[in-house]
Amino acid sequence: MRIVCPFCGERELGEFTYLGDAKPVRPAADAGEDAVYDYVYLRDNIAGMMSENWYHGGGCRAWLKVTRNTLTHEISAVEPAAGAGAAKVGA
Amino acid sequence: MAGVQTNRLDSGGLIDRSAPLNFRFDGKSFSGFQGDTLASALVANGVKLVGRSFKYHRPRGILTAGSEEPNALVELRTGARREPNTKATTAELYEGLEAASQNRWPSLRHDVMSVNQLFAPIFVAGFYYKTFMWPAKFWEAIYEPAIRRAAGLGRAAGVADPDHYDKAWAHCDVLIAGSGPAGLAAALAAGRSGARVILCEEDFTLGGRLLSDGGMIDGLPAAEWLVRTQAELAAMPDVRIMTRTTLFGVYDGGTYGALERVNDHLPSAPEHQVRQRLWRVVAKRCVVAAGALERPIVFAGNDTPGVMMASAMRTYVGRYAAVPAKRVALFTNNEDGWRTVETTLAAGLQIAAVIDARPDVSPAHRSLASKNGFTVLHGSVSGVDGGKDGVRKIAVSLTGGARAEVEADGLAVSGGWNPAVGLTSYHRGRPKWRDDIAAFVPDGAPPGMVAAGAANGDFGLGACLSQGFAAGAAAAHDTGHGGEAGTAPVADDEAFALTPLWHVAGKGKAFVDYQHDVTASDIELAQREGFESVEHLKRYTTLGMATDQGKTSNVAGLAIMAAVSGRSIPETGTTIYRPPYVPVAIGAFAGHHRDETFHATRLTPSHHWAAEQGAVFVDTGLWKRAQWYPRAGEKDWLESVTREVTAVRGGVGFCDVSTLGKIDVHGPDAGAFLDRVYINTFSNLAVGKARYGLMLREDGIVYDDGTTSRLAEDHYFLTTTTAKAGLVMQHLEFCRQVLFPELDVQLTSVSDQWAQFSIAGPKTRDLLKEIVDPAEDLSNEGFPFMAAREVALRGGIRARLFRISFSGEMAFEISVPARYGEAMARNLMLAGKQFGVTPYGTEALGVMRVEKGHIAGPELSGTTTAADLGLGKMMSTKKDFIGRVMAGREALVAPDRQVVVGIRPTDRARRLRSGAHIIPKGQTPGPGNDQGYVTSVCFSPTSDQWIGLALVEHGRERIGEIVHAHDPIRGEDYDVELCNPVFYDPDGGRQRG
Known part of the structure; x- marks a missing residue:
């Protein structure tokens, strides 16, 4: 499998680490135990297009949001995580 | 020089008669020529018997001339290089080659186990499942070893492989599998268009079937066209031809696996060269021109040595000038089989008869028969009279019911051709059935791949050339190469009129899968017993599960299943195709990643200095760390470690701790960020101070710990454990970015940028004053416990100095740029000489941390909470942090959790060992009363006895209780006292002093 890193270009699978479903959002601090439990443990087992977190540890150390078909391994989109890349300017 | 090659033609073929090669088979000397395979050389020497079958030990001969061979498997080479199950049909002959037949004892000709044939009626499909069921305990001890001795293939060398293997990457626009007419035409078109091309050919010569069958291309004999084409391709700088290279698999994203047999054609690889190279090829497009495999017809006695595929016979006669039989009968159901007649006659050999299963034979063939004095029989071969010396007589069932006999010493068989659909089907593709050729052809392919020529079911030479050329041109165009491809090579198409015939009824064993001894009746039995699905059929009979993966047997097997189950062949379907196409040695997948180069090795900055000191090193992850520094006269490690600990506690010592993960955290929100990843607060840490921090996973379990210092308002320096350095970086980046x-x-990440040393002991300050610029204030007031700041060293180097202590002594950690790490170690030794400075290793480090009750890897086990480790009070209640909510779950705050506690044996002389279970005193050990286990132990020079840490239920409330330590692995049982885990200097006065 090959992933086109937005920062480094097309690289092979061995440079990346898979984490899992990119959809769950970390609950707010006051969301309560059930919401955090869902966030930590409950995952959809998707047969088809899935948005996933991948880490380019063998390259630029960016976290990427990869849209992948779990049936064919076809990758249709790769986006950097919201906080990936250079330092914020004027933040 | 061995004797004459009895079955070698005087002229013709692609062998070099000026380069004779000696070889041995089963200890007997023979000779062949450069350009031979082991199989062709055996044929040229009249050897018909080459092996014994897997189950029945039946005599077997050479069936094919390629990588689909099921029978002619040998142990090639000797000693450590002995390789079992090597196909004689693809092993190139070299001077001094030694090969031995397999699965026979005491010899190939007189094999004791051939009595299995007498018991053949019981060795049916599912035999093992049905027979060796009771008693169950007999399986491992008696049945399985006996079966493995009797049924089997070759013997592995049994010692380490002395050869080297390599792994490499290649990139191209167009990858081509196969160098027959279709593959070469594809290479011409893609290469002329300007694409970067890699062409892989598993044979050692380009040409595919052209080498055996010839033909006319562009008005030239095939051999001349081959020369011209190879010259043109060689002149193209972006076309890379890789012979002896099998494309064995296709993976995701246009990545392909190929095995290059770099030096398998030599006795051993030349010095500094690899034997095989595993290629990962990244290609934008792939043209599969892998050809087709001729398939046998299943009839009684079809495994008799001397029965051979018709195309293989043409190969041996035409390409190798080797004569498998002098009087040949041909059994065919298609027009292509007749080409063997032409080749055989052209070589001056006799045709005994042609048995053609089709209703009609063309007038041209009839006149060929009458001109050459052989008969054409309409019917099928129903039996073979012969044995280990080959075929003698062939029984024929004529159309209409009459019987005939043909005397011949060889039988060529053609049941049609199966396109090589492996590569196109490896992404769970299912090939589709084509009635006109009675074969499966690719139905689509993985992205970027297309099949052409015979691999696509189009067998004619003209069709192969035009399809290959078109596929090559299209692949080049798709990858942005629009150069002038010129015109496709032109040739006529041969006729291929086929009437399907899979199985001829008759008396005697009729083999479908030669290598696994699966017969037609096994398939019929499987159907009767309900194993009708092809996936069940495969596993019940082991059809297609041998090293050849059923290349010659799968389609015939499912055709027979279709017939007995009353379904069509496409309804019956195929099993799933999986790579590799040919067996690939584990050594090739491992490449250089074996032994000491199994993984990368990381050396600490002071490694070479430590090695000079005679340090004993220990592997911790990828690192080599100094474990202790033995001195002359010390009788064991314990004596050295005890000396090191005593020297530190009484004076001063130092230890390279550069393996800790080190991360610089910069930015206005650095403090807020650390507050979220640690359970305690860092935003309120004063500049110039250090603080111990603990991280949880989001599920509430402890993840990692370390000391983090604030070097400036917007700059923290964070350390991790050695083991988690990479993972914590990844985790923190996830927190930051996502x-x-x-x-x-x-x-x-600055782990590799800083060399870090721990300097510990009451004389630490004295030593540091020799190193640090005198202007720096190192007094207890000027640099108190948990202070951290940058200092200048004598000579001007800037260092980071941290007043932190893992040992419990007055201690500092000092970081210098990694390039000064070794100089730092040498300077500490030099400056510390007057104070008796002692370098110490990880073992002494560990002893001192257990004495101080500090947690480390064994306690950070992925099962413990902060409270389990006695650090529950660190959890801030004023902020959110990773793991906060889940850490409050009922089970993680349960009162009976196992918590860290100290232990010491009631018998002061007893040695402790990690892993022992804690059981209440007086009870019989069992799962029901297991209350925890010992995590860390050491001999404490300070306590003068063994001490340890343990995780024990209610441990903190049971201080002083005597419990039982049960160690079933070492067979030890003894009592220990639960105690405060801080054995040394419990009020911490020494580290603050």
Whole structure:
């Protein structure tokens, strides 16, 4: 499998680490135990297009949001995580 | 020089008669020529018997001339290089080659186990499942070893492989599998268009079937066209031809696996060269021109040595000038089989008869028969009279019911051709059935791949050339190469009129899968017993599960299943195709990643100095760390470690701790960020101070710990454990980039940039004064416990100095740029000489941390909470942090959790060992009363006895209780007292002093 890193270009699978479903959002601090439990443990087992977190540890150390078909391994989109890349300017 | 090659033609073929090669088979000397395979050389020497079958030990001969061979498997080479199950049909002959037949004892000709044939009626499909069921305990001890001795293939060398293997990457626009007419035409078109091309050919010569069958291309004999084409391709700088290279698999994203047999054609690889190279090829397009495999017809006695595929016979006669039989009968159901007649006659050999299963034979063939004095029989071969010396007589069932006999010493068989659909089907593709050729052809392919020529079911030479050329041109065009491809090579198409015939009824064993001894009746039995699905059929009979993966047997097997189950062949379907196409040695997948180069080795900055000191090193992850520094006269490690600990506690010592993960955290939100990843607060840490921090996983379990210092308002320096250095970096980047992108913070891994030393002991300050610039204030007031700041060293180097202590002594850690690490170690030795400075290793480090009750890897086990480790009070209640909510779950705050406690044996002389279970005193050990286990132990020179840490239920409330330590692995049982885990200096006065 090959992933086109937005920062480094097309690289092979061995440079990346898979984490899992990119959809769950970390609950707010006051969301309560059930919401955090869902966030930590409950995952959809998707047969088809899935948005996933991948880490380019063998390259630029960016976290990427990869849209992948779990049936064919076809990758249709790769986006950097919201906080990936250079330092914020004027933040 | 061995004797004459009895079955070698005087002229013709692609062998070099000026280069004779001696070889041995089963200890007997023979000779062949450069350009031979082991199989062709055996044929040229009249050897018909080459092996014994897997189950029945039946005599077997050479069936094919390629990588689909099921029978002619040998042990090639000797000693450590002995390789079992090597196909004689693809093994190139070299001077001094030694090969031995397999699965026979005491010899190939007189094999004791051939009595299995007498018991053949019981060795049916599912035999093992049905027979060796009771008693169950007999299986491992008696049945399985006996079966493995009797049924089997070759013997592995049994010692380490002395050869080297390599792994490499290649990139191209167009990858081509196969160098027959279709593959070469594809290479011409793609190469002329300007594409970067890699062409892989598993044979050692380009040409595919052209080498055996000839033909006319562009008005030239095939051999001349081959020369011209190879010259043109060689002149193209972007076309890379790789012979002896099998494309064995296709993976995701246009990645392909190929095995290059770099030096398998030599006795051993030349010095500094690899034997095989595993290629990962990244290609934008792939043209599969892998050809087709001729398939046998299943009839009684079809495994008799001397029965051979018709195309293989043409190969041996035409390409190798080797004569498998002098009087040949041909059994065919298609027009292509007749080409063997032409080749055989052209070589001056006799045709005994042609048995053609089709209703009609063309007038041209009839006149060929009458001109050459052989008969054409309409019917099928129903039996073979012969044995280990080959075929003698062939029984024929004529159409209409009459019987005939043909005397011949060889039988060529053609049941049609199966396109090589492996590569196109490896992404779970299912090939589709084509009635006109009675074969499966690719139905689509993985992205970027297309099949052409015979691999696509189009067998004619003209069709192969035009399809290959078109596929090559299209692949080049698709990858942005629009150069002038010129015109496709032109040739006529041969006729291929086929009437399907799979199985001829008759008396005697009729083999479908030669290598696994699966017969037609096994398939019929499987159907009767309900194993009708092809996937069940495969596993019940082991059809297609041998090293050849059923290349010659799968389609015939499912055709027979279709017939007995009353379904069509496409309804019956195929099993799933999986790579590799040919067996690939594990050594090739491992490449250089074996032994000491199994993984990368990381050396600490002071490694070479430590090696000079005679340090004993220990592997911790990828690192080599100094474990202790033995001195002359010390009788064991314990004596050295005890000396090191005593020297530190009484004077001063130092230890390289550079393996800790080190991360610079910069930015206005650095403090806020650390507050979210640690359970305790860092935003309120004063500049110039250090603080111990603990991280949880989001599920509430402890993840990692370390000391983090604030070097400036917007700059923290964070350390991790050695084991988690990479993972914590990944975790923190996830927090920063994905969870909290709103924070303005940046992370930089500086693990490799800083050499870090722990300097510990009451004389630490004295030693440091010799190293640090005198202007720096190192007094207890000027640099108190947990202070951290940058200092200048004598000579001007800037260092980071941290007043932190893992040992419990007055201690500092000092970081210098990694390039000064070794000089630092040498300077500490030099400057510390007057104070008796002692370098110490990880073992003494560990002893002192257990004495101080500090947690480390064994306690950070992925099962413990902060409270389990006695650090529950660190959890801030004023902020959110990773793991906060889940850490409050009922089970994680249960009162009976196992918590860290100290232990010491009631018998002061007893040695402790990690892993022992804690059981209440007086009870019989069992799962029901297991209350925890010992995590860390050491001999404490300070306590003068063994001490340890343990995780024990209610441990903190049971201080002083005597419990039982049960160690079933070492067979030890003894009592220990639960105690405070801080054995040394419990009020911490020494580290603050």
